[in-house]
Amino acid sequence: MAVYTDVTTDDLARFLSRYDIGELLSYKGIAEGVENSNFLVHTSKGHFILTLYEKRVAEKDLPFFIGLMEHLAARGLNCPQPVKTSDGSALGMLAGRPAAIVTFLDGLWIRKPSVGHCAAVGEALAQLHIAGSDFAMTRANALSVESWRPLLDRAAARGDDVRPGLCAEVAKELDVLEKSWPRDLPQGVIHADLFPDNVFFLGDKLSGLIDFYFACTDTLAYDVAICLNCWCFEPDHAFNVTKGRALLKAYQTVRPLSAAECAALPILARGAAMRFLLTRLVDWLAVPEGALVKPKDPLEYFRKLRFHQSVTSATDYGLDA
Amino acid sequence: MAVYTDVTTDDLARFLSRYDIGELLSYKGIAEGVENSNFLVHTSKGHFILTLYEKRVAEKDLPFFIGLMEHLAARGLNCPQPVKTSDGSALGMLAGRPAAIVTFLDGLWIRKPSVGHCAAVGEALAQLHIAGSDFAMTRANALSVESWRPLLDRAAARGDDVRPGLCAEVAKELDVLEKSWPRDLPQGVIHADLFPDNVFFLGDKLSGLIDFYFACTDTLAYDVAICLNCWCFEPDHAFNVTKGRALLKAYQTVRPLSAAECAALPILARGAAMRFLLTRLVDWLAVPEGALVKPKDPLEYFRKLRFHQSVTSATDYGLDA
Numbered sequence: 001m002a003v004y005t006d007v008t009t010d011d012l013a014r015f016l017s018r019y020d021i022g023e024l025l026s027y028k029g030i031a032e033g034v035e036n037s038n039f040l041v042h043t044s045k046g047h048f049i050l051t052l053y054e055k056r057v058a059e060k061d062l063p064f065f066i067g068l069m070e071h072l073a074a075r076g077l078n079c080p081q082p083v084k085t086s087d088g089s090a091l092g093m094l095a096g097r098p099a100a101i102v103t104f105l106d107g108l109w110i111r112k113p114s115v116g117h118c119a120a121v122g123e124a125l126a127q128l129h130i131a132g133s134d135f136a137m138t139r140a141n142a143l144s145v146e147s148w149r150p151l152l153d154r155a156a157a158r159g160d161d162v163r164p165g166l167c168a169e170v171a172k173e174l175d176v177l178e179k180s181w182p183r184d185l186p187q188g189v190i191h192a193d194l195f196p197d198n199v200f201f202l203g204d205k206l207s208g209l210i211d212f213y214f215a216c217t218d219t220l221a222y223d224v225a226i227c228l229n230c231w232c233f234e235p236d237h238a239f240n241v242t243k244g245r246a247l248l249k250a251y252q253t254v255r256p257l258s259a260a261e262c263a264a265l266p267i268l269a270r271g272a273a274m275r276f277l278l279t280r281l282v283d284w285l286a287v288p289e290g291a292l293v294k295p296k297d298p299l300e301y302f303r304k305l306r307f308h309q310s311v312t313s314a315t316d317y318g319l320d321a
Numbered sequence: 322m323a324v325y326t327d328v329t330t331d332d333l334a335r336f337l338s339r340y341d342i343g344e345l346l347s348y349k350g351i352a353e354g355v356e357n358s359n360f361l362v363h364t365s366k367g368h369f370i371l372t373l374y375e376k377r378v379a380e381k382d383l384p385f386f387i388g389l390m391e392h393l394a395a396r397g398l399n400c401p402q403p404v405k406t407s408d409g410s411a412l413g414m415l416a417g418r419p420a421a422i423v424t425f426l427d428g429l430w431i432r433k434p435s436v437g438h439c440a441a442v443g444e445a446l447a448q449l450h451i452a453g454s455d456f457a458m459t460r461a462n463a464l465s466v467e468s469w470r471p472l473l474d475r476a477a478a479r480g481d482d483v484r485p486g487l488c489a490e491v492a493k494e495l496d497v498l499e500k501s502w503p504r505d506l507p508q509g510v511i512h513a514d515l516f517p518d519n520v521f522f523l524g525d526k527l528s529g530l531i532d533f534y535f536a537c538t539d540t541l542a543y544d545v546a547i548c549l550n551c552w553c554f555e556p557d558h559a560f561n562v563t564k565g566r567a568l569l570k571a572y573q574t575v576r577p578l579s580a581a582e583c584a585a586l587p588i589l590a591r592g593a594a595m596r597f598l599l600t601r602l603v604d605w606l607a608v609p610e611g612a613l614v615k616p617k618d619p620l621e622y623f624r625k626l627r628f629h630q631s632v633t634s635a636t637d638y639g640l641d642a
Contacts, residue, residue: 008432025427025523028361029352040349040361042368042427106346106363111329202346 005037005052007095012041012050015094018085019101021045032197035213037097040104047104049080052097057213059098064139065212066090066100068132068189075131077124078200078208080105107200107207115246118231120206121199122247125191125227126254128209129220132189141192141216143275145181149174151278158285163299170277173305177271182219182264190223191215195230221261224251225268228317229276229304237303245318257319265314273308277301326358326373328416333362333371336415339406340422342366353518356534358418361425368425370401373418378534380419385460386533387411387421389453389510396452398445399529401426428521428528436567439552441527442520443568446512446548447575449530450541453510462513462537464596466502470495472599479606484620491598494626498592503540503585511544512536516551542582545572546589549638550597550625558624566639578640586635594629598622 006029013024022045030038030049037052053062066082070090073081080102082090092099110117152159152170159167191198193214200208224247232243251257257265280298287295311317327350334345343366351359358373374383387403391411394402401423403411413420431438473480473491480488512519514535521529545568553564572578578586601619608616632638 009429010432024429026429026521030361031350031352040351047363108330108345108347111331200347 005054005095005097007037007039007050007052011095015092015099016041016043016101018087018089018092019083020086021048021083021101041101048083048101049104050094050099050101052094052099054097061139062091062098062100064137065215067137068135068212068215069102071135072128072131077128077131078105078206079212080208080210105200105208105210107202109197109199110201111196112235113196113231113243115240115243116204117196117199117201117206118243119246119250120201120204121194121227121231122224122250123254124199124206124209125194125223126251128191129188129223129255135189138217139215141190141218143192143214143279144218145177145271148177148274148278151282155278155281155285159281162281162284163302166281166302169302170274173270173274173309177267177274180267181271182260182267185219185221185261185264186258187217188220189215190218190220190226192218192223192226194223194227219268220255221257221264222268222272224248224257224261225265225272226275228265228269229272229301232317233304233307237300237307239304239307239317241316241318243318245320248314248317248319262314262319265317265319266308266311269311269317270305270308273301273305277305326375326416326418328358328360328371328373332416336413336420337362337364337422339408339410339413340404341407342369342404342422362422369404370423370425371415371420372423373415373420375418382460383412383419383421385458386536388458389456389533389536390423392456393449393452398449398452399426399527400533401529401531426521426529426531428523430518430520431522432517433556434517434552434564436561436564437525438517438520438522438527439564440567440571441522441525442515442548442552443545443571444575445520445527445530446515446544447572449512450509450544450576456510459538460536462511462539464513464535464600465539466498466592469498469595469599472603476599476602476606480602483602483605484623487602487623490623491595494591494595494630498588498595501588502592503581503588506540506542506582506585507579508538509541510536511539511541511547513539513544513547515544515548540589541576542578542585543589543593545569545578545582546586546593547596549586549590550593550622553638554625554628558621558628560625560628560638562637562639564639566641569635569638569640583635583640586638586640587629587632590632590638591626591629594622594626598626 016024022043025042027039027041030040032038035056036054039050041048041050069079069082072079083101084090156167198211232240234240277298280296283295284298343364347363348360351361353359356377357375360371362369362371390400390403393400404422405411477488519532553561555561598619601617604616605619
């Protein structure tokens with residue numbers, strides 16, 4: 001839930017006057033995205049999303065995110081398309097923040113994904129990887145393996161309040177991940193945060209991907225491992241191998257995984273669980289007691305990590321031998 | 322900022338199937354209304370607002386609010402119009418909450434109202450009072466003079482932390498208000514919360530009134546006094562008599578104030594300032610330290626109260642003698 005920055009009508013009207021998108025009819029702050037302030041804007045020419053980039057998004061990264069959305073949309077991927085001003089710029093300043101306007105995408109995100117939804121997201125992820133393969137810009141993944149121990153250090157003082165012994169177990173897992181993290185698998189643009197709330201459906205058909213603000217250049221199969229984590233577990237934290245099989249099979253119809261990528265899936269899945277466990281843990285500890293905003297449960301990813309530690313090969317995720 | 326209750330796609334689709342408003346294409350929680358959860362819903366037939374009524378709105382009052390919006394819209398007032406199900410009901414249940422769908426109104430709310438905006442709101446307020454005059458239902462004002470001392474009692478323990486001596490000054494003012502509160506002025510439907518964020522404009526033209534969830538049956542001139550408080554002060558807390566004059570004059574072109582109403586304006590304005598001072602004070606003290614949501618400043622209305630205490634007659638608000 002967001003909207004950190006209020007925008008006045010006058011400021012917004014002045015900002016919009018640089019675009020050819022008609023007259024402002026209404027705008028509402030929307031409760032989406034935890035990193036930025038988002039507004040749904042209605043003009044005489046249609047509906048748009050206005051994003052104000054808050055401090056957690058580095059300004060220097062914005063051309064990468066905006067450029068990537070343009071690149072992917074131009075290759076037929078359904079994602080928000082940055083709207084340019086009359087003089088060709090897709091980034092401006094509003095209320096003291098960098099700001100951009102993108103097209104509005106219809107669609108609904110699925111709270112309880114089915115096997116069919118998992119297949120659709122696998123296919124779309126592979127399409128994203130292919131469409132991104134000739135994107136010229138690069139951005140290092142700020143939340144990859146090197147960042148995890150500093151995150152644990154930030155959580156160390158009170159991490160065990162969340163679960164006794166948590167920090168020691170995480171530290172031990174980090175020893176493993178740092179030693180065995182795969183470095184030479186195929187690289188490219190990854191979404192890095194393709195959770196169900198970032199994938200839209202209309203009926204059973206996937207209608208769009210949103211929120212590219214964690215996108216970066218990293219191991220493609222790591223993106224697959226993230227999706228196994230956030231799409232294929234049941235609410236009781238059991239891994240659903242039918243969903244995993246559907247996701248992996250659909251991915252491979254577009255982009256087959258190499259033998260090395262398949263072999264690395266279990267360790268990549270452990271890393272993905274670690275990344276979300278740690279960022280959620282830091283967020284959890286940062287929220288003051290009694291605050292109205294409830295952070296996401298870090299232990300969900302601790303339980304997923306436990307599952308991945310028990311996995312012996314990618315066939316446990318449903319990968320056909 | 323709101324959205325307290327999450328709604329799943331399946332639950333919403335099932336809820337919408339009772340209405341004839343087309344297929345669900347998207348919905349977003351919007352950061353508006355502090356009492357309820359609001360969603361902007363896009364269907365194949367248009368845009369709508371879905372409201373889930375949270376605990377602070379009494380379920381028994383909902384037929385009054387819904388009925389009032391229907392009544393006013395039928396009389397040509399631009400306000401959200403409740404949408405009925407195929408079997409004629411405008412209220413249902415969704416995610417365990419009472420819920421309603423109303424039409425979406427375009428328009429922008431004005432952060433810095435001009436004299437012209439104040440005139441427009443004065444005229445619209447009088448139109449609302451006239452349009453509501455034959456509304457059959459009644460609802461007592463739960464935030465009128467009888468409620469103020471209990472609110473002060475709730476704030477008494479820590480109220481002086483906000484400003485030294487505040488509670489004693491408020492108690493003294495309450496003695497005055499309780500003794501001299503006017504009881505026999507013309508009554509009717511009042512909005513009771515017609516702040517700038519509840520009034521939409523398109524260009525310079527008032528395009529709609531929203532948020533009827535404080536509406537009740539009370540002294541009509543008290544509604545005027547509320548508007549003088551929330552439309553006619555400058556950001557430095559000085560009363561702008563030009564704005565007051567414009568608001569009062571425009572109101573009276575539609576519904577002239579009686580001599581008794583004019584004479585009562587200063588005490589009604591003190592009461593209105595007291596009401597918002599007290600509810601803001603209680604909210605302020607209820608928010609835990611460090612919370613991400615910043616409550617509204619109660620002292621803004623303490624300063625306004627001070628001004629009203631210095632007023633000798635309604636001419637000080639710009640009323641023509």
